[in-house]
Amino acid sequence: MAGDGAERTGATRRRGAALEQAILRAAADELLESGYTGLTMDRVARRAGTNKNTIYRRWPNRAALGVAAYRQLAVADLKPPDTGELRGDALELLRRANCHWTSPLGEVLRGLLSAVGEEPELLAQLQEQAGAAGTAGWLAVLDRAVARGQAPPEARHPRVATVALALLRNEIITRGVSSAPDDVLVEIVDEVYLPLLRGHAHTETA
Amino acid sequence: MAGDGAERTGATRRRGAALEQAILRAAADELLESGYTGLTMDRVARRAGTNKNTIYRRWPNRAALGVAAYRQLAVADLKPPDTGELRGDALELLRRANCHWTSPLGEVLRGLLSAVGEEPELLAQLQEQAGAAGTAGWLAVLDRAVARGQAPPEARHPRVATVALALLRNEIITRGVSSAPDDVLVEIVDEVYLPLLRGHAHTETA
DNA sequence: TTCATTAGGGTACGCAACGTACCTTAAGGC
DNA sequence: GCCTTAAGGTACGTTGCGTACCCTAATGAA
Structure with a gap:
């Protein structure tokens, strides 16, 4: 330097x-x-x-x-995980995101997001980086899960795919600055994300 | 005045x-x-x-x-809606929340949330008001849905019950200041919230 | 009633940080 | 080797937070 x-x-x-x-x-x-x-x-x-x-x-x-x-700073190195199981992949993605949001970098992003509220152009730039990076990983993980038969094809809807991430974001914003404890991540995956995918598979994978 | x-x-x-x-x-x-x-x-x-x-x-x-x-300002008048159907109730709750977050009051809350990041005491006070008010309505709506057989009892888990609200919050924060369009709310309910509840009902209400 | 205590009013200040103005000085192309 | 252009230096105006100091009205007790 x-x-x-x-x-x-x-x-x-x-x-x-x-x-x-x-x-x-x-x-x-x-x-x-x-x-x-x-x-x-x-x-x-x-x-x-x-x-x-x-x-x-x-x-x-x-x-x-x-x-x-x-x-x-935000040139994130995002190789989607591949544990061989949907649950493991989802947890890993969530843990990474949790790390990210908790890190100094996350704090910076939060500060920026709130400071930029008035200027939509800058906001768009931020979203481009922060948002897009997230969804790609989830879609990749879901693609593999669909191929394995662990999730129905409808799960690849972007809004569905990133539900867990959205919940984590919400948790961090709502509960405050510190990182979400791991059992919250597990809860999100087990109580929401996996049941949601199950719900999309109308009568299969039972 | x-x-x-x-x-x-x-x-x-x-x-x-x-x-x-x-x-x-x-x-x-x-x-x-x-x-x-x-x-x-x-x-x-x-x-x-x-x-x-x-x-x-x-x-x-x-x-x-x-x-x-x-x-x-935040003495919200929250009577949970009762349209007779889970989907209608959920949509109504979402629309109200959307209104709230979009209103000047919501803008204020967002500003405060970001400004208070450093002082956990104040943050706690804010959450007490903003957070608690939300979950109560969803639980009430779900109670009636369970009674009607439109949702499984497990849905009353707080994290599950408020998923739609969390998604809306996330949408507003991620996408920027303006309110979420109504079709996004419908999408959240139809693509996520209802399927999620369906997924919790392992093999019933089919 | 008188008077001390307490809380409010007015004002000015120090400080930090944004954003701007104006001039001086070096780099680099012709 | 000049001349345009961009960088450096510095000082300034402004806003807004938080504090200090001193005056003055309200309140309660003697």
């Missing part, structure tokens, strides 16, 4: 893409350290070894910078 | 509970007009015909005042 904490001492003056990257890295680091609340333009400027002026030439306001910086 | 917009002109000086109520009313009005973002201590003070000092003697910070003011 170049110029991590201290102000940059290099003699040359960066421009264009290089500078932009430096700003984004600085902003992303601030996000991880202090969350969106702690992301201030002055601090990002100092950390990146530049000044607010330069930042405002690229992003119109703090929220936009926050979203852009988050993008850097 | 006494002293609605203009600064109070009365000669007597209010104290204690009367003053506290005046402050809370002013804060609640500001919340409805401008949301939590627009709730500033100076404006509340002016509107209540008092000063910040007096407010800070009662609430330690803006968030606490916001939560207290929200309590005034």
Whole structure:
């Protein structure tokens, strides 16, 4: 990491893409350290070894910078799990999501989501990243379950497929900041997700 | 409403509970007009015909005042619907919740939820109001459905009962600020909620 | 009734952070 | 080797939180 904490001492003056990257890295680091609340333009400027002026030439306001910086962090490595059983796969996906939302990154995302409420454009950008990543994994897992005969084909409806994820999100938002305990995840899978799929299979897999 | 917009002109000086109520009313009005973002201590003070000092003697910070003011607004009138059918009741509950979350009041609640993230005490207070009110209605509706034989007794598990509500919340949060369109509510009920209950009834009500 | 105590009113302040203005200075293309 | 363009530096205006200080009205007790 170049110029991590201290102000940059290099003699040359960066421009264009290089500078932009430096700003984004600085902003992303601030996000991880202090969350969106702690992301201030002055601090990002100092950390990146530049000044607010330069930042405002690229992003119109703090929220936009926050979203852009988050993008850097959110390149999630999502290989859907394959335990050979639907229940195991679902639990694993839920545990990963739980981890994600609980991590500093999740906190950042929550902060951003609430801060961006007024600007729909930024909101759309966030959803594109946060939302899409989620559903893909669930559909993949369900595809395999359908192939195995553990779930009916109708289960591949996106809303049905991601029910467990939605419940987890709801749990975290409703219950507060800390992560959901594992037995809640198990409950979601056993009491809701699997019965739901069973309910879709009208009279089969009994 | 006494002293609605203009600064109070009365000669007597209010104290204690009367003053506290005046402050809370002013804060609640500001919340409805401008949301939590627009709730500033100076404006509340002016509107209540008092000063910040007096407010800070009662609430330690803006968030606490916001939560207290929200309590005034959130006395929801919740008689669970009774259309005679589970599907109709569920849809009606969902529509009400959708209305609520979309209303200025919902916006306020969302703002508060995100602002209070750091202070667990306040968060607990909010949940007490927002959360409990919701589940009661669903349990009541399910009770009647069970009595009618339209749902299995296991459906009265709180997590199962409120699945539709959780999905709606998730939809609103994920998709952004505006209200969920009605077909989404129908989809939640028909594609998730009813199949889920069906799935719980292992081999009955077929 | 008088008077001390207590709570409210008015105002100004310190501080942080956003966003902007203005000028100076280096980079890089022609 | 100049000239446009972009970056650096700095200071400013503004808003809003939270605090400090001192004045003044209400209340209850002597």
